[in-house]
Amino acid sequence: MASYRSVTVYCSSSNSIDRSYVEAAKKLGTCFAKSHVQLINGGGSVGLMGEMARSVHDHGGRVVGVIPVALKEIEGRAYDASDELILTETMRERKGIMYDRGDGYVALAGGYGTLEEFLEVLTLRKLGYHNKSIVLLNTNGFYDQLLSFFDHMTHAGFSPEHATQYFTTVSEPEDVLPALELGES
Numbered sequence: 001m002a003s004y005r006s007v008t009v010y011c012s013s014s015n016s017i018d019r020s021y022v023e024a025a026k027k028l029g030t031c032f033a034k035s036h037v038q039l040i041n042g043g044g045s046v047g048l049m050g051e052m053a054r055s056v057h058d059h060g061g062r063v064v065g066v067i068p069v070a071l072k073e074i075e076g077r078a079y080d081a082s083d084e085l086i087l088t089e090t091m092r093e094r095k096g097i098m099y100d101r102g103d104g105y106v107a108l109a110g111g112y113g114t115l116e117e118f119l120e121v122l123t124l125r126k127l128g129y130h131n132k133s134i135v136l137l138n139t140n141g142f143y144d145q146l147l148s149f150f151d152h153m154t155h156a157g158f159s160p161e162h163a164t165q166y167f168t169t170v171s172e173p174e175d176v177l178p179a180l181e182l183g184e185s
């Protein structure tokens with residue numbers, strides 16, 4: 001049996017989004033399963049998190065969800081079908097496990113939670129705490145304004161190294177795994 005690599009995916013918990021984002025998440029789930037890449041995510045059954053996790057399973061892959069007890073209890077929306085569902089006490093503990101378990105990191109379209117998680121792994125890479133690949137899936141140009149803002153930060157002197165040297169931006173889900181350069185399993 002082929003061994004799994006693990007990739008942590010940060011993405012939206014919202015269901016009120018355009019279908020194109022859902023299709024991208026599902027397509028990426030197919031790619032993970034077919035490439036024997038295990039999905040590490042926030043353990044929710046909602047939004048793109050749930051869509052991608054179900055797609056991974058539909059295509060025979062593996063899902064590891066990491067979710068704080070409070071979030072699971074309050075919302076009652078953990079993805080219980082996860083092959084491993086890791087319950088944590090705090091959000092910080094959860095983020096730490098998602099960070100530790102990933103051989104690489106991907107951000108899909110999302111809200112504040114996704115942005116916060118993406119910026120954390122980006123900052124840690126910039127500071128040299130890790131050297132793992134980070135990929136931003138820019139479906140429909142969703143992150144164009146963020147990328148422009150990164151330009152602005154650099155021009156204004158707040159980030160001498162341009163942030164884009166620490167991550168790769170791709171437009172299509174099929175391009176995510178090649179950009180992560182995980183190597184053969």
Ligand code: AMP
Nearest residue numbers: 010011012013042044110111112113114
């Ligand atoms: P957001 O982009 O604001 O929708 O937040 C999504 C990100 O925050 C995910 O990557 C999760 O790690 C985390 N998150 C937010 N809401 C939930 C939820 N209901 N269940 C699990 N994780 C969540």
